[in-house]
Amino acid sequence: MDEIILKKIVESLNKEEKVALVTLTEIEGSTPRDEGSLMLVWENGKSFGSIGGGKIEYTVIQEAIETLKTNKSKNFSHSLTPEGDLKMQCGGKAKGFIRVFVPENKLIIAGGGHIGEKVLELATFLGFRCVLIDDREEYKEKESLQKASNLIISPYEKALDQIIITEDTYIVIATKGHSGDLDFVKEALKTKAKYIGLIGSKIKHIFIKNALKEEGFTDETINKIYGPIGLNISNQLPEEIAVSIMSEILLIKNNGTLKHRKDCI
Numbered sequence: 001m002d003e004i005i006l007k008k009i010v011e012s013l014n015k016e017e018k019v020a021l022v023t024l025t026e027i028e029g030s031t032p033r034d035e036g037s038l039m040l041v042w043e044n045g046k047s048f049g050s051i052g053g054g055k056i057e058y059t060v061i062q063e064a065i066e067t068l069k070t071n072k073s074k075n076f077s078h079s080l081t082p083e084g085d086l087k088m089q090c091g092g093k094a095k096g097f098i099r100v101f102v103p104e105n106k107l108i109i110a111g112g113g114h115i116g117e118k119v120l121e122l123a124t125f126l127g128f129r130c131v132l133i134d135d136r137e138e139y140k141e142k143e144s145l146q147k148a149s150n151l152i153i154s155p156y157e158k159a160l161d162q163i164i165i166t167e168d169t170y171i172v173i174a175t176k177g178h179s180g181d182l183d184f185v186k187e188a189l190k191t192k193a194k195y196i197g198l199i200g201s202k203i204k205h206i207f208i209k210n211a212l213k214e215e216g217f218t219d220e221t222i223n224k225i226y227g228p229i230g231l232n233i234s235n236q237l238p239e240e241i242a243v244s245i246m247s248e249i250l251l252i253k254n255n256g257t258l259k260h261r262k263d264c265i
Contacts, residue, residue, distance in 0.1 A: 005038050008048060009101055016103045016164045018043055018071075020064040024051050026095040041098075043068045056094060064098050073099045104129040105253065108163065108193075109148075110156060110184045111174040112136070115199060117144040118242035119172055124148075126246060128170070133159045135180065156184040165191040170249050172229065174199040182211055189221050195252050197229035197245060231258075 005021070012019040022039040039049035039057070041064035051057055056078055067074055077095045107123045109116045112134040123130050124147045132148040133156065139145060140153050152159055156175060165171075171193045175181050181198060185208065188196045198208065205227045212222050230244030231251070250256065257264075 002038065005040060005049060008040055012040075012042070013101060013103050016106070016166050016168075018068045018103070018168075019101050020068055021099045021101065022049075022051055022060055022064055022096060023099070024094055024096045028093040041065065041068070051096065052094070060096070060098070067098050067100050071100055071102050073097065103166070103168065106131065106166075106169045107249070108133065108160075108165070108169065108171045109174070110134075110159070110172065110188075111176060111180070112139045112142060112145045113174065113176060114238045115174040115241055116172070117142075118238045119174070119245055120145065120147055122242045122246050123249075126250070131163060133184075135175075156180050157187060159184070160187045160191065165193050167192050167194055169193045170195040170197075170253070172197050172199075172245060172249075174229075178204065178207065182208055185225065186212065186215060186217075189217060189224060195249055196225050197248065198225050198227035199229045199241075199245075200227065202228060 009019055009021065020041045022041060024033060024035055024037040027035050033050065033052040037049070037051045039047055039051045041047045041061050043065065045061065045065060047061055051060060059078065060076060063074070063076055075095070075097050077093070079093050105128050107128040108131045109119055110133045112132055116132065120130050120132055129149045130147070131150045131152065132145050133152045133154060135153065135155055137153055140151065145151055152162060154162070169191070171188050173181055173184050173188065173196070175184060181200065185196065185198055198205065209222050226248065229248065230241060231247045232244070233247065234240035234244040251258070
């Protein structure tokens, strides 16, 4: 059973699905299952294994679904007596731990030019699994782009068909021109990506937004674009632009605030 549980965790992560592992760590008195009982729970409420069925299992599944929303593991403790929180007749007490397994954060970079390659370098250092996309065949062998977990040479309007995109996916768009940016952002806006950042000036962004409106995109959808991309901390060198972009992504990923740490004491 343990081996099957582990295999299913690996399978889920390979499919870029979150999964929670529920373990009964301590029991007192009469309970439906023994210490060490395991159960997996997915975001859609599907489960595998059991920690006892009935009301306790239903309750813990709901707790596990909530932990998957926050990506934060947690302990749980439930009384199985008529007077306890679950109003059960077993008479015991069950404690456990819900461990959340989350796929690596994925960053999709559209464009392998000087900005894209610096973002790739920094994001890889920060532990992101990076997919780099470019429409230039010669970039397939570009040495600085080989850090990418996946290097895709494809027309921008078709590239995302090859990639699983979840709510934990981040997208940076920095192609060689307005046309590539527009092609890619149109496809990116159809996904569940948490972040879609587009490089360029304010004038360029006005052009892109107007073009998207003409294509039928709503203001609500268009406003999902972070652009001009990044925090206002760089001097426009590629390296510093990459830092400003990744700082914005980390701000969103970690639910951060734009404050000096010294002001939070």
